[in-house]
Structure formats: C-alpha cells, structure tokens
Amino acid sequence: MPIIEPATAADVAVLEAQLGRPPRGIIGIAYRCANGEPGVVATSPRLPDGTPFPTTYYLTCPRIVAAVSTVESEGVMVEMSERLTHDPDLAAAYRAAHEAYLADRALLGDVPEIAGISAGGMPTRVKCLHVLVGHALAAGPGVNPFGDEVLARIGDVCGAAHPVQEEQR
Numbered sequence: 001m002p003i004i005e006p007a008t009a010a011d012v013a014v015l016e017a018q019l020g021r022p023p024r025g026i027i028g029i030a031y032r033c034a035n036g037e038p039g040v041v042a043t044s045p046r047l048p049d050g051t052p053f054p055t056t057y058y059l060t061c062p063r064i065v066a067a068v069s070t071v072e073s074e075g076v077m078v079e080m081s082e083r084l085t086h087d088p089d090l091a092a093a094y095r096a097a098h099e100a101y102l103a104d105r106a107l108l109g110d111v112p113e114i115a116g117i118s119a120g121g122m123p124t125r126v127k128c129l130h131v132l133v134g135h136a137l138a139a140g141p142g143v144n145p146f147g148d149e150v151l152a153r154i155g156d157v158c159g160a161a162h163p164v165q166e167e168q169r
Helices: 009-019 062-073 076-086 088-108 129-139 145-154 163-168
Strands: 026-032 038-043 057-059
Touching: 009 026, 009 038, 026 129, 038 129, 057 062, 057 129, 062 076, 062 129, 062 145, 076 088, 088 129, 088 145, 129 145
Parallel strands: none
Antiparallel strands: 026 038, 038 057
16 A cells, blocks of 8 residues: 555645645545645545545646646557557556555445446556556556556656656666
8 A cells, every 4th residue: 555645734725726626535645746745645435425436546736637638638548458458467467556456445445336446447448547647656666557657658747757767767
C-alpha cells in the first residue's frame, strides 16, 4: 500500500479548485506534485452517499490530467490493449497491477458490489489512462506498466519527474 498522507484543510481547498467541485470520499493524498499540492487523492471504495467507487487513486493535478488527456486523444488505448494480447510478460505485469490495485482498495474497505473490479480497464484492456497514471504515481515505478509508460511519454509536466522518467535518462 502506498503511503497516504492525511488531507489537510488546505489540501481539500486545492482539490476543490482542481476538480471544480467538492472532493468526495477522501482518504488522503497519495501523491504530491513538486509544489506540494495534491496530485493524486486516495478515495474510499464507498462514497459517503453509499455509492461504490472503484477508483482508489484519483488523478487531480490539472497539468498531469491535461497531458494524459492529450495522450488519450491520440487513441493509444487501442494499441496498448492490443499489445496485451501479444505480449505475455506485459499482460502478466498488467494483471499484477490489477491485483495490487485490488489489494490496496481492500485495505481501505470492503465493497462487495465492486469485488474483483479494479479500474482503468485492468486487467484485460486499457480504458482510462488517467486511472493508470494515478495508480503509477501513488504506487511508484514498476507497479503499473501502462501508467509508467504514459508518465515517461508526457515527461515532467508537474515540476518533478516520475522516478521512471529519471531511470530512462
């Protein structure tokens, strides 16, 4: 489980500005940008209104969100999903990311309605790069292969390179 820092009142204010709405179900901050602002928030698997919420690591940094949106608009999810069918090592790593995601969420609460469902299309397809990048930032390099790949592709958009990017230099 990644380190999750408690969210301060200042963090909640920043999150509200980042999201354009009050944040829901905050457990804490799972990743901070170089300027100290929240970049990924950890959320409860069940929102306060009782709704199941499978997105444990929610990407909030507007600069990273915009960069990932650009990559998504290029249609890479189809190519990434196709690679899973031809690369057993990649498929195994992506399945392991799925299992890690589920294990992290289980530590935050049991929600039977979403049992076995992670996020972002894991483990069989790539559906949402924002989720995969949020997971990669929260968990660190080597956990989510597609999250790491997108982070390497977007470069340093937030003032601090992801460790995966540093390794590639």
